Amino acid sequence: MSSEVEIVVDPGLQKLIEEYDVGVRDHIRKEYVAMGGVGSAHNEARIQFEGVKNQRQSVEYSFLSGKHEIKVAYRRRLTAILKVIRFLLLQGLLFRGHDESSTSFNRGNFLEFLKWYSSECQEVVAVVGMNAPGNNQMIAPKIQKQLVNACVVETTSAILADLGDRWSTLLLDKAHDCSVKEKMTIVIRYVNKYGEVIERFMAIVHVATTTAVCLKEAIDSLFAKYGLSVVRLRGQGYDGASNMSREFNSLKSLIMKENSYARYVHCFAHQLQLVFIVVVQVNQYVCDFMWIVGSIVDTSASSCKRADKLRQLEYDRIDKLLER
Template identity: 50%
Template sequence: MSKDAAFCLWCYLFGEGHKHGENAFTKIGFRNWKKAIQKFKEHEGGGNNSHNYARAKCFGYKDQKHNVDYVFAQKSSEMEIAYRTWLTAVVDIIRYLLGQGLAFHGHDESSQSVHRGNFLELISWYCERNEEINSVMNSNAPANNQLSSPDIQKQIINACATEVRNVILNEIGDKYFSLLIDEARDSSVKEQMSIILRFVNDDGEVIERFLCVVYVSDTCSQSLKNAIDEFFAKNGLSLSRLRGQGYDGASNMRGEFNRLKALILKENRHARYIHCFSHQLQLVVVASVSKNGYVLHFFEYLSMIVNVAGASYKMRDNLRQQQHDARVKCIEECGVLTGKRKNQEMALARAGDTRWGSHFKTILRLFQLWDVVKKSDSGSI
């Protein structure tokens, strides 16, 4: 009344900044009284104009419990709490499996499978005994956010590994340490290098900590050295605090010139090389057993049988066929159970001097396949 002008309350409070707003009813004030009724009707309009937009905002403000933004915020808060609940449960299960050194996946993880693997089975077991967890997991969780896919499991496992590694590095601190390394191929035929640090803790105890497995493109000394340097730089370790290096007797590791031992000694002459005692013991056992004539002849004949039976693809295929026929006959006549992971094909394993356990594996395989080996067309066998 003091300005002798008309304003629209809804547009005045909630219409500012809207692209269809009218300044006459929000900032300046409407004074054209001769056309007031016509202009009021035009301003009120219909549909989704600026006036109705401001009106909806005003009613939403007055009734916030039913406001879309309020409801969405409440739902978001509830979803966040539920997400934290089932994420905590998944992390607890993963920590348990990691602590026990158990496999995560099963051979058949479909919903019809009796055993879907340790991870999925533990989730089901957890949900059956905890209603709070059951209310936010499996069918009650969003289909695209189950936190049970192999990729999610790997991400959480890597996060756990990073936390454990940080604890170990904090335990080492500024202490001197020794480096233990070995490399081998995994099941996918990729070269992997294991890194272990050995140090003395604050209580005077000698501690060995496994840190990680690093992929290397090849096992030449320079590639191994580059992988070590990258790992040290990433985890804040200094080569100057290295006081020992222990490897097996491979030439790429302990060679005097331009091998891994030599490359590290060039940068730190205090990093003395020590031949792996386990590897030395292995060599001693093999050498001692070789002095016993009976044992020596036994393993010589064992090696000859394995070599002859697997000397060519034809002989190996013949051995597989004989094994298959024997399995089929046994299933038909003896009623042996069949199913996944049952009655699998086996091959003769070669014994290696650097791994005494391989001799036992060779004997065990030959014992299991002896009848098949005798029937195969293997010449001298």
């Protein structure tokens, strides 16, 4: 029997008794005992090592499973919050509330809509609000701004991908808000691959002054940021202000120096306004009519009582006409 089965003397290389065939296990056990019990001790050590190894693998599996669950919860929380942000951005609604404390009855559009959305979806309610880790609820104003900026980047990337290398027209107008800063709105107009005329709002750029040079620098900076080129322009549309449309040293002329194909088109809405003003000034009847209408609006709009009185007088007048 000993000639058929080779016994390894080195304990580090000896196999477990269970690894031998059933018919030779008694012989192997006797040989291990004859060698001073080293084999048995080594066998016991091997068994303990395997137990520790299995325990470590169980701990690692539990750790990986917990880590995977954290990732799933984070992904669900982020997806739910992004859906709320996309809805508020699409509707142009404010995010913040006047009182966002836990005792407030109206914490603002973002928090209230997230609360409503989580109440309608069991998968979401389990990962947001009080069910989320205290340092990972993702509802802080700073986090909201970061996610909004991420949406802006993705939206702009989609617009640029749709634009591609097609010819386009640049549309500009000034704008200002409660911050009392001079700003410029930039819109790109182009024809997509389906032959549809598309107008996409690109950005609102703060400008220090409204000089043609300052506006041109702002456009160049924005085009460089998005990888656009003035050479690809085939049109530019502004109002009739002198800094925009005059023949020399205007924004129109500065762009046409780089690209003579970027033809200037006067804003149609502004043209209509100018025509309307001229017509009103020439026709005395129309001028008087507009003055009367303006006076009525100013008088009635300045007081709720006056507005109600005007509505009641008009209602009584129509009622008498119907009776006749």
